[in-house]
Amino acid sequence: MASDATSAAHNSARAPEPVGLYPHARRAGNLLFLSGVGPRQRGQQxxxxxxxxxxxxxRSYDFESQCHAVFQNVRYILEEAGARWEDLVDVTVFLTNMQADFPTYNRLYAEYFQTNQPCRTTVEVNCLPTPIAIELKCIAVVAG
Structure with a gap:
């Protein structure tokens, strides 16, 4: 892949630091692919x-606060890579407890995506790399 501006890696100064060797996002043409985004806050474990x-x-977790935090982190990455929330076209969601958390997730998702409704897939996973209950993998279309 060429290393020009249309295929560049992007890292956010506001989203949490990646837990491995990967960028927050990579642009390929007019598509922006986000790496998995969790609810951690920048500079905090x-x-x-x-x-x-x-x-x-x-021991316990507040799933609703994690949802708000992960949506904010996605917004940070999008904005710093030149996209907007409304540019999202596909969202894959990983939950560690579908039965307990899906109703809350579905309610909050509907609030955040009232006007823009990207395609969505939600799956349950056994665990995620850090003690989180939700992670999003997103694709956005970037103008120009």
Missing amino acids: QVPGVELSDDGSI
Whole structure:
């Protein structure tokens, strides 16, 4: 792939630092592909609303606060890469507890995507790389 501006990697100064060797997003032509985005906050290891046991396992979590945080992180990455929330065309959502969290997720998703309704896939996974209950993988169309 060429290394010009239309296929460049983007990292946000406001979204949480990646937990591995990958950019927050990569643009290919007029498409912007976001790496998996979780609810952590930049500069912090603590996840919003998560209480850990002494052994590092999740004791409890506030799923709603994680949803708000992950949507904000997606917005940060989009904006810093030259896109807008309304430019999202596809969202894949990973939940660690579909049965318990899907109703809350679905309600909040409907609030955030009232006017723009990208395609959506939601799957349950056994766990995610950090003690989080939700992660989003997104694709947006970028003008010009």
